[in-house]
Amino acid sequence: MAAMTMIQGINAALHEAMGKDGDVVVFGEDVGYFGGVFRCTEGLQRKFGRHRVFDAPIAEGGIVAAAVGMGVYGLRPVVEIQFADYIYPATDQLISEAARLRYRSGGEFTSPMTVRAPYGGGIFGGQTHSQSPEAIFTHVCGLKTVIPSNPYDAKGLLLSAIEDDDPVIFLEPKRLYNGPFDGNFDAPATPWTDHPDSDVPDKTYRIPLGQARIVRPGAAVTVLVYGTMVHVAQAAAAAQGIDCEVVDLRTLLPLDLDTIVASVRKTGRCVIAHEATRTCGFGAELAALVQEHCFYHLEAPIERVTGWDTPYPHIFEREYFPGPERLGAALRRAVEGA
Amino acid sequence: MAAMTMIQGINAALHEAMGKDGDVVVFGEDVGYFGGVFRCTEGLQRKFGRHRVFDAPIAEGGIVAAAVGMGVYGLRPVVEIQFADYIYPATDQLISEAARLRYRSGGEFTSPMTVRAPYGGGIFGGQTHSQSPEAIFTHVCGLKTVIPSNPYDAKGLLLSAIEDDDPVIFLEPKRLYNGPFDGNFDAPATPWTDHPDSDVPDKTYRIPLGQARIVRPGAAVTVLVYGTMVHVAQAAAAAQGIDCEVVDLRTLLPLDLDTIVASVRKTGRCVIAHEATRTCGFGAELAALVQEHCFYHLEAPIERVTGWDTPYPHIFEREYFPGPERLGAALRRAVEGA
Amino acid sequence: MRNRQPLSLHVPEPRFRPGEEADFGYLNIPPAGAARRPEVDTPASEMRDMCDGLVRVLDESGETVGPWRQEIDPQVLLKALRAMVTTRAYDERMLRAQRQGKSSFYMKSTGEEAVAVAAALALERDDMLFPTYRQQGLLIARDWPLVDMMCQVYSNTRDRLKGRQMPVFYSSREANFFSISGNLATQFSQAVGWAMASAIKGDDRIAAGWIGEGATAEADFHHGMTFAAVYRAPAVLNIVNNQWAISTTQAIAGGEQATFAARAIGYGVAGLRVDGNDFFAVYAATRWAAARARGNYGPTLIELFTYRADAHSTSDDPSRYRPKGEWERWPLGDPIERLKTHLVRRGLWSDEDHAKLMEEAQTTVRAAQQEAEKFGTLQSDTRLNPATMFDDVFREMPPHLQRQKREAGF
Amino acid sequence: MRNRQPLSLHVPEPRFRPGEEADFGYLNIPPAGAARRPEVDTPASEMRDMCDGLVRVLDESGETVGPWRQEIDPQVLLKALRAMVTTRAYDERMLRAQRQGKSSFYMKSTGEEAVAVAAALALERDDMLFPTYRQQGLLIARDWPLVDMMCQVYSNTRDRLKGRQMPVFYSSREANFFSISGNLATQFSQAVGWAMASAIKGDDRIAAGWIGEGATAEADFHHGMTFAAVYRAPAVLNIVNNQWAISTTQAIAGGEQATFAARAIGYGVAGLRVDGNDFFAVYAATRWAAARARGNYGPTLIELFTYRADAHSTSDDPSRYRPKGEWERWPLGDPIERLKTHLVRRGLWSDEDHAKLMEEAQTTVRAAQQEAEKFGTLQSDTRLNPATMFDDVFREMPPHLQRQKREAGF
Ligand SMILES: Cc1ncc(C[n+]2csc(CCOP(=O)(O)OP(=O)(O)O)c2C)c(N)n1
Ligand SMILES: Cc1ncc(C[n+]2csc(CCOP(=O)(O)OP(=O)(O)O)c2C)c(N)n1
């Protein structure tokens, strides 16, 4: 048991996966000798050698294509896209190939790859280092999408993702890499060490994909969140003094609908929050599902608190970020509604 | 006034746009001498010359990149992606460049391009000639998405799209190219000539982007559709004898929310249908918006009738296609709900 | 530096359009035997000239000549001839079946049979193939059952791809033949990834990939070449230059400015330009590239210079964009005729044998067709079970798909 | 053909890592003046050798030698020197400002000043530039106000990009300088599209694009080269090979197997490999390529061989992956020193003049900084109006954005 940052949790998972399975290989831009621009692959090349951990050309499409081919051979590639904003050159190989391969080959060929990418804003990264593209991938049948919110989950979910026989998009909230962030830009940065979910067992453990976690039980309103917003939701609940049930989805696809439905049927109210742009964001799917499955239990409209439908503006991160104030206002509307 | 097919309507719009504006250029795979695999660009090269209408290398990403550069120069490129299924290699240039250019340059540089692509199934095209990727683009701020459902709209909307100063994704329901299709696979193919919306004026006219059209007024339930599903919805309404208000969205983004909200507040019920996969499809956004804006008027859960969350299976098109039966059942549930 | 001349856009056009007479005199085709044969470990930088020449072994008279000439067991030659003839017969038959409505679509490889058959015979059975839709000859040369191929084309109850793929997008793990994608070029960089994996594991199997000259414009070609060059992937990478990409001339893919083999030079990869209608040349070049790969000397890019004799697919009508009879005028002839001439000349074969072979091929194909049609065609009422539509999206069906399956009534 | 040797993956590594002594002796650098100078209308196929050589004009002694030598008006040379010195001073100043928290990020171009400044002076003011984040010298050489650049770096109230872009992602329509993208390589193929448009309209302006050697692996490089070759686009396409892509050696981008200039050969495009730290060489090569483009002879790919003297960006620490002092050992020296030596040698310049120039540059930059900071820095309380965040997503703000703007309280 050691207090770890998110980066260390991810690094630990990679070390374990590579140690356990000689077919796991790691490659991507700057991941080799350097250990990745966020240090998530630190030490892997030294430990497992250049043949299993190496730098890749700057070609996200080529990286994913190579991973598809390696998967067909029988390897389990774990590739890093340096920022989720740079995953678009790989969309064809992800959508047309990795996601479709099992289906189109009648199950003969598969693509057991994990694609890791830091996502989300809050580090003054501007529009090309802050994006949250999850909804593009959750719309694609054949892909799984996972987003951890703390070091403990990061390790357990990443191990499950790597061992999963289907392609998994593993998005890492970069704002949480070195400490939790609740959306309060003025508060001093807190380290993970003070957070219970930073206790990461050395032993191997897995968190099954498709299982949400209720991080704060409550009766007044259900809050559906993932990644960075898990912390914002808890801060907002505390600030508003509203008895929120905060659900950390952890896996967006496959989704743990049962947990969501049970919670909303109990509270009768639902607020959804994500950092991605609103229109056709994952919150749209959640809202559609909740009203489909809980219509007769809903006492107020389902609220969506999200990034605005603009690029992520470098200087207006605070105004763009769906922080505790905006979320808090939505919580109040939700509990006061009807 | 002439009875035209959808292809002829599109072709007429291209001829007019090129005739009126010397800065309009058309290029794409096989669009030049050959006139396009669906003949939409027929005759353009003969009329306007090889410098303004030409074949492109098979590189969708290069085609869109060239269009971005041309737009920066001051041209108005209209490019064809041979099938919407092949637009993925262009996603980076569309999302990171065309959609962001005006914003990131403070309005100095823009990308007034139109990207035409046939979409949708029903022609035994299998999973790579049948897709409906609209929701990927409606999630991207900075892109407009337009989908006509008949020859008259196709011409009027395409002219507006070409003259629009922002990038427009113009998806053409290929199943409607040569005649309307209501989802009844056994019925003999009917030509456009029998359809009122095939009367396409020779003179120039435009249909503003962002305006939906109520193709069938009704009081019992609002049906939100676009493209091929507009015809399926009317057939389902007739078959069920339900007084549906069928709304043809025509433009997905910017969305005509006022028309939608007014209709649902009137009917109190809403069914959404599209051919795309369900999870995070455009129907999710519509459902989320409708419950946000009409919550207190809704008398039954909003229904989504969509393609299944699988690739489009070559041999099971009928079972995959959200036809009149499935839509009809949803209509019944909607009107009986509560 | 003002008063500059106005610029103008160059838009390449094919030499001949419908109504005109095709005349390929402008192509300078080096004589058979002219191309030198470098050692398989020759640095790419010392064999750039191979990208501009043309490896040819079979001369006009059917003689095998020059440094690329090599002894090939007559049994292999006869197997090759049979595979090519069978491929052509198969294509004819399946085209007819499509016209009869028994399948939704078909693509022939007429004129390009040597490209696939020679490669299949030159490679080892356990080398992994990443083909396009125009290398059905690979499967046939690997003795893959025609019935199985036809069942895919018919999307019938024995289609191992469960009716999900359009006709001709074959897949066979057993034959080490990768699932053909409808999206052009994607397999090219995947082949390199597979080859890298083989090298990572210290395996001795290599990968071979194919791509059309038109599709070389896609990103995947560049990615495949870059990764292959950087990691010296053991891969044989083939560009099939059949002059056309549907209605588009190879010049629009860049064939006007340089050969497609020359792409190799920029990446520092060995490149060979080969007469794709010459079985001996394709076989020898593939052998050379395979030996280079197995020796850890890295990848080879091979341009197979050939001609698409027939329509792009059953959805295409070439008479709209190219003159009739181009194929008859194609200077590199018909791969089957050329191999036949050679065998006859060597006394290994005769016109009678050939007539008999064609007859047999017809019979084989017809028999396979009868067998395959027992399991149905596109028109049959007995179909695969639609419930299977929800399988294989993921290894295990997630809850939302289970719900949708129920919703669909299964 | 069994018992084959096991394959192994080749993974390129840089020659030297931290703790080791960098020694560039292995690079064979041809002497200045050695490279021939083809006519600007030379077919690409007849100048392939230019991709392996190195165009160099300034020799060790500061003499200009060889066929690429050309008379350049001393005023231009002095302007160039001033622009390079100013660029370096600007970089130093802005780095300091970032360290002081006045901006969120910065990227220097130290050691690569000639690459941008020479190109800017060799091209016409109305030629369109599609740069990367490391060609700030283009703007400075075009006399674009430093204050305007700084306001962007500070994201202050005078930032024309309205605080939307990270520092150094400049954009200026007035300076014919395209909006820099955070996504690598995308500008390269866009530059070709712009050039095609110019040709379509019979204009006489050409486009110039830049890309880092690392980013050449992206699809956009391939697309740009393919489109440029096919349509003979009037474009000058530059690869800045500064040896590093963040922590990654140029070998991982393919530099081990071939030069980056050699990429041109595969596309049938003219290629030049140039000493990027030699103002005269970069100027002459750019002139040559521009004349070729204006003459409708098509595009040129120029590899600018240089070295990234400093960190990739303020987020980077090169001591983690490369030896200290590599830059001092770089055989092609410092572009500013080399031009200075030449000018001094010709009696056009003196150490005193140079000291004065450096002093002036400092003063200019400091003055500009003071002016810029009047409009605020990242730390200031006076900021741009956040309400503008909703502008320019579209030409007119659609209803959903108007609703969101209200929701945001504006
Ligand atoms: C990514 C993508 N873009 C476009 C298409 C449509 N398409 C199918 S085949 C074809 C032409 C391919 O020509 P080539 O690569 O030369 O192969 P050939 O058909 O000549 O064997 C095109 C454009 C596609 N299938 N995939
Ligand atoms: C599409 C994309 N992938 C990755 C990155 C992250 N990134 C930023 S700069 C850089 C290195 C670029 O190296 P090079 O092209 O050689 O240019 P240089 O920085 O050396 O000038 C990388 C990988 C990016 N910005 N865009």
Ligand SMILES: [Mg+2]
């Ligand atoms: Mg072809």
Ligand SMILES: [Mg+2]
């Ligand atoms: Mg570099």
